[in-house]
Amino acid sequence: MTINKKLEAAKLELLLEGRLDTTTSPMLEAELKQSIEGVTELVFDFEKLEYISSAGLRILLAAQKIMNKQGSMVVKNVNEIVAEVFEVTGFSDILTIE
Amino acid sequence: MKEITVDAMIENMNTVTAFVDDFLDQIACPMKSRIQINIVIDEIFGNICHYAYKDSVGAVTVRVESGNTPKAVFLTFTDNGIPYNPLDTEDPDITSSSEERKIGGLGIYLVKKNMDEMKYEYVNQQNRLWMEKRL
Numbered sequence: 223m224t225i226n227k228k229l230e231a232a233k234l235e236l237l238l239e240g241r242l243d244t245t246t247s248p249m250l251e252a253e254l255k256q257s258i259e260g261v262t263e264l265v266f267d268f269e270k271l272e273y274i275s276s277a278g279l280r281i282l283l284a285a286q287k288i289m290n291k292q293g294s295m296v297v298k299n300v301n302e303i304v305a306e307v308f309e310v311t312g313f314s315d316i317l318t319i320e
Numbered sequence: 321m322k323e324i325t326v327d328a329m330i331e332n333m334n335t336v337t338a339f340v341d342d343f344l345d346q347i348a349c350p351m352k353s354r355i356q357i358n359i360v361i362d363e364i365f366g367n368i369c370h371y372a373y374k375d376s377v378g379a380v381t382v383r384v385e386s387g388n389t390p391k392a393v394f395l396t397f398t399d400n401g402i403p404y405n406p407l408d409t410e411d412p413d414i415t416s417s418s419e420e421r422k423i424g425g426l427g428i429y430l431v432k433k434n435m436d437e438m439k440y441e442y443v444n445q446q447n448r449l450w451m452e453k454r455l
Contacts, residue, residue, distance in 0.1 A: 312414030
């Protein structure tokens, strides 16, 4: 997986490419740990994300909990597989998906 | 039928996934099913790596087979680690808010939703998890 990062003022946009799974989710966790401070608008662009497993869900949930306190979080451009994972796990109710 | 045995280490995840993908290519498995199977491998192999052998290193055998009536893929994971039946895992509460949300059990739940049938047995000090995905 690769992470493309765009930071403009307090808006952080992360474009993920590849697979967000057990092997790659520590990368995203480290990126967030490093960048999320002071961010009021967090955007995940999943246009190039192939799939997500529970390891990735864990990171999104942690990010959502942080953003509940300091701003907003949006996940956009999810493919059919990712949308289904969100649906099945109830994440479609706790995340803002555009 | 194809089978691979590797150490239960996250570093071997890509090897196992590539091994299974190769088999799925040969049987012309549809892309969506293939990705769902990739997710299942991530959850099950990941679990075994994290929990089966505690601090020591043990082996995992992954077998992949296909069937024709109906067309299906069968995946079997075998390890010699501590007995663990993933089918005993309680389904998570998927309706709670982000603040109350627990992450435990989500992986197995995803596996259950992605596969059509699962069987677990503990025989000869081995965990054996068998799964069927209809194509």
